[in-house]
Amino acid sequence: METHTNGTSTVWPETEAGKRVKARLAEDRTLEAFDRLLQRIDTLETAVTNLTLLMQQGPGLMAMAGDMVDEAYREADAQGVRLDERFGVALQLAEKVTQPQVAEKLDALLKVGDQLPGMIAMTVDMMDEGMRKAIANGFDPQTLADTASAANSALTKAKAEAPAKVGGVFGLLRSLKDPDRQKGLGFLMNFLKHFGRNI
Numbered sequence: 001m002e003t004h005t006n007g008t009s010t011v012w013p014e015t016e017a018g019k020r021v022k023a024r025l026a027e028d029r030t031l032e033a034f035d036r037l038l039q040r041i042d043t044l045e046t047a048v049t050n051l052t053l054l055m056q057q058g059p060g061l062m063a064m065a066g067d068m069v070d071e072a073y074r075e076a077d078a079q080g081v082r083l084d085e086r087f088g089v090a091l092q093l094a095e096k097v098t099q100p101q102v103a104e105k106l107d108a109l110l111k112v113g114d115q116l117p118g119m120i121a122m123t124v125d126m127m128d129e130g131m132r133k134a135i136a137n138g139f140d141p142q143t144l145a146d147t148a149s150a151a152n153s154a155l156t157k158a159k160a161e162a163p164a165k166v167g168g169v170f171g172l173l174r175s176l177k178d179p180d181r182q183k184g185l186g187f188l189m190n191f192l193k194h195f196g197r198n199i
Contacts, residue, residue, distance in 0.1 A: 166172050
């Protein structure tokens with residue numbers, strides 16, 4: 001209730017300000033805002049309840065975690081694993097890694113690692129270009145592979161056989177009547193001809 005200077009009294013909802021407040025309270029967005037506020041209060045109350053429970057259980061949880069750590073330490077010790085030594089080594093390693101000069105080297109290594117894909121791509125491009133030029137100049141990789149395979153097969157078979165008995169110059173001439181030897185000698189003569197032309 002509000003009292004005016006002339007002695008009359010007015011109930012606040014009937015004042016201009018009260019009417020504006022009532023109008024605002026009747027709006028949907030105001031009611032939705034109140035609803036959201038009440039939901040947040042409920043959520044806050046749940047969070048406080050959970051926090052209270054957690055604080056009540058805290059000592060027990062800490063004790064349980066301590067027991068688990070102790071048990072793990074005992075098991076490791078029983079298996080001959082000295083955790084304190086390993087922690088000491090880990091700390092020494094951490095100290096070395098964090099030294100400025102080591103950190104600079106690691107940083108440089110990481111930078112090289114970042115550049116590595118580009119360097120590999122550039123090397124592959126150079127090899128491709130070199131191979132294209134070689135092929136354009138008459139190099140045939142398939143012929144090289146076939147010849148290398150034939151040579152490897154011939155070496156393997158020749159090593160498995162007993163050495164051929166030649167018995168002098170006439171024996172050598174007789175052995176040249178073999179068609180396979182004639183074919184190999186012909187290939188060698190062709191190779192020598194083309195090799196001599198290119199040098």
